[in-house]
Amino acid sequence: MKEKTIDYILRATWQAVSRMYNEEASKYGASMSVGFALLSIDKDNGIPSTALGPQMGMEPTSLTRTLKSMEEKGLIVRKKNPVDGRGVLIHLTKLGKEKRELSRDRVLKFNDVIRQHVPQEKLDNFIEVAELINDLIAEKLIFTADSETEKATNK
Incomplete structure (x- = not known):
């Protein structure tokens, strides 16, 4: 059998993890990117919209789609930044905070199972x-x- 390249192993593993999270998130009408965004937004203070993309490693167009979907589902609200009126802060709604905890639980479960086996x-x-x-x-x-x-x- 041919030896697998390091990039192949990384890519295949990430695709499996991504597929697993998307399957789980779909049970709740969400996606892995929505779950990741929920976890990336400070639950008390929100986050500047300009900081969220780099933190998540998402391209602006993908982030825009994700945030629009989250806003339509009532998970987030956009508010003017009180420090810089030109900016926007993304805040979690009550529902967003509930879904954030669900996402957090799933990530912790993944970590627990891996730690049990490795x-x-x-x-x-x-x-x-x-x-x-x-x-x-x-x-x-x-x-x-x-x-x-x-x-x-x-x-």
Whole structure:
């Protein structure tokens, strides 16, 4: 059998996790992105709309669709930012706070089941490797060497 690449393993695992959360969320008329947004919004103070996208790692168009859907379902309200009148704060409604707790419970359940099946040492190693991969990507150390070599070769 061929060895699977690291990116394949990451992608396949994330797709499985995403599918699992979407199946669970669909039972409540929601989606994984709605659940993630609920968890990303401060339940007491709300969050500036401009900070939510970067925090969630979502593109503005996807975030706009998600927020519109959440507003239509009565999960959030948009209010003027009292500090900066040009900005908007996203606040959870009472229903939004209830659904946030449901989302939180599902995430904690996922974590509990994984922790029951994976020894702490292996989890620590997994987290360390994932953080290292993120650092390498953030520091643009994956393809930078190739780009520099290509530039030098093409001169």
